[in-house]
Amino acid sequence: MKNTFKHTLPNESGFFGEYGGSFIPEQLQQIFDEITSAYKRITQDDEFLNELADLYEHYVGRPSPIFHAKSLSAKYGADIYMKREDLNHTGAHKINHCLGEALLAKRMGKKKLIAETGAGQHGVALATAAALLGLECDIYMGEVDIKKEHPNVVRMEILGAKVIPATHGRRTLKEAVDAAFDGYVKDPVTQFYAIGSVVGPHPFPMMVRDFQSIVGNEAKAQFQEMTGGNPNNLVACVGGGSNALGLFDAFLDDASVRMFGVEPAGRDLNQDGEHAATLTKGEPGIMHGFKSYMLQDAAGEPQEVYSVASGLDYPSVGPQHSYLKDIERMEYKTINDKEAIDAFFELSRVEGIIPAVESAHAVAYAIKMAQEGEKGTILLNLSGRGDKDIDFITELYGSDYGVTNLL
Ligand SMILES: *Cc1c(COP(=O)(O)O)cnc(C)c1O
Numbered sequence: 001m002k003n004t005f006k007h008t009l010p011n012e013s014g015f016f017g018e019y020g021g022s023f024i025p026e027q028l029q030q031i032f033d034e035i036t037s038a039y040k041r042i043t044q045d046d047e048f049l050n051e052l053a054d055l056y057e058h059y060v061g062r063p064s065p066i067f068h069a070k071s072l073s074a075k076y077g078a079d080i081y082m083k084r085e086d087l088n089h090t091g092a093h094k095i096n097h098c099l100g101e102a103l104l105a106k107r108m109g110k111k112k113l114i115a116e117t118g119a120g121q122h123g124v125a126l127a128t129a130a131a132l133l134g135l136e137c138d139i140y141m142g143e144v145d146i147k148k149e150h151p152n153v154v155r156m157e158i159l160g161a162k163v164i165p166a167t168h169g170r171r172t173l174k175e176a177v178d179a180a181f182d183g184y185v186k187d188p189v190t191q192f193y194a195i196g197s198v199v200g201p202h203p204f205p206m207m208v209r210d211f212q213s214i215v216g217n218e219a220k221a222q223f224q225e226m227t228g229g230n231p232n233n234l235v236a237c238v239g240g241g242s243n244a245l246g247l248f249d250a251f252l253d254d255a256s257v258r259m260f261g262v263e264p265a266g267r268d269l270n271q272d273g274e275h276a277a278t279l280t281k282g283e284p285g286i287m288h289g290f291k292s293y294m295l296q297d298a299a300g301e302p303q304e305v306y307s308v309a310s311g312l313d314y315p316s317v318g319p320q321h322s323y324l325k326d327i328e329r330m331e332y333k334t335i336n337d338k339e340a341i342d343a344f345f346e347l348s349r350v351e352g353i354i355p356a357v358e359s360a361h362a363v364a365y366a367i368k369m370a371q372e373g374e375k376g377t378i379l380l381n382l383s384g385r386g387d388k389d390i391d392f393i394t395e396l397y398g399s400d401y402g403v404t405n406l407l
Contacts, residue, residue: 020202020292023290035108039203042103059099060099065084067082067351072346078366081226091385098122102129102132110192111191113130113135114180117140126139127161131161137156145172148392196240197318198245198321199288200289213246213249219379223379230254234259237358238261245318259331260330262362263279266305266337276307279317279325288316290319292321293316293321293325335361339368343361344389347360355386
């Protein structure tokens with residue numbers, strides 16, 4: 001695999017401008033420094049890079065294609081293309097960084113991968129990587145989410161992972177993070193905490209971005225071959241921000257390519273707790289060990305956040321996004337629940353692709369751009385497929401879209 005892991009940012013201490021870094025206890029800092037050193041070594045190690053490239057090709061099914069959505073384009077008037085990360089093994093982009101992290105953990109002699117999960121997507125991708133590489137896997141998950149996301153819990157257990165319920169507080173993602181952190185601190189030597197997006201203390205925002213950059217590197221070459229040039233616009237949804245940076249990274253130096261990150265406006269962008277639009281509504285602060293824009297309540301605690309898409313439901317965002325916002329290299333927009341659900345059904349019916357409800361936010365914004373007069377090309381990252389969402393979407397919204405619940 002070509003070594004594309006060469007960047008000027010972050011700096012040695014993990015900062016993108018003023019954002020990022022590592023704000024953790026001394027004892028853990030030592031462990032994170034070891035991870036940083038090990039990561040630096042593997043980016044120079046052809047054997048590692050070739051093993052990862054081989055898994056991407058033969059296990060994940062890479063390269064994922066770019067699809068020219070001709071019907072959608074004709075209907076709305078801009079040329080819309082999609083990078084099909086939904087076609088990856090396990091159904092989303094997350095397998096790209098889970099395999100990288102799992103291979104690194106194995107190289108470091110770790111025995112067990114651990115992580116928290118909200119909707120279960122990161123948990124399933126990590127449990128998959130653990131099964132493949134013969135590592136143990138503990139996934140921490142809020143008791144409420146365990147009930148709501150039952151199929152993913154079953155998947156993780158079938159794959160041999162242990163799902164550990166977080167039973168305190170609101171029993172959702174934030175409590176799962178707390179529980180995973182407690183579990184990690186007990187034994188950071190044999191365990192590896194595999195963070196699920198471009199967030200957390202250094203080196204994770206850098207490392208997860210680098211593992212995801214395969215998406216944009218492929219896309220750039222594919223788009224060139226299909227059209228003879230670069231896309232005019234890139235669009236991706238932003239939860240923590242890994243699928244967005246994965247696609248955008250390869251184009252950051254191409255000044256003519258505009259980049260749009262789409263945040264969830266949920267039920268109401270103007271009411272705290274009813275959205276998760278961190279870059280649009282947040283302020284810089286420190287949370288979960290790194291500095292970035294975040295949504296805080298009056299006490300400085302992470303705000304309750306909400307989106308119909310559990311994968312976008314996070315009160316902070318990757319530090320590189322905060323930096324790209326401040327230097328105005330990326331533009332951040334919002335799409336609300338209703339617009340995302342409309343796009344979910346629209347893409348299903350016009351192109352025969354059922355998107356993840358997270359990815360539907362990107363689809364909705366691409367459609368909106370076209371409706372507002374954009375005539376150039378738009379390449380969006382279709383970060384995942386919607387199988388996981390069909391039950392709750394048809395239950396909540398199906399009747400508005402002519403889906404009769406047959407049960
Ligand atoms: C988890 C997830 C996201 C959000 O995570 P990012 O790190 O922002 O990419 C988006 N789409 C899908 C399908 C997901 O599973």
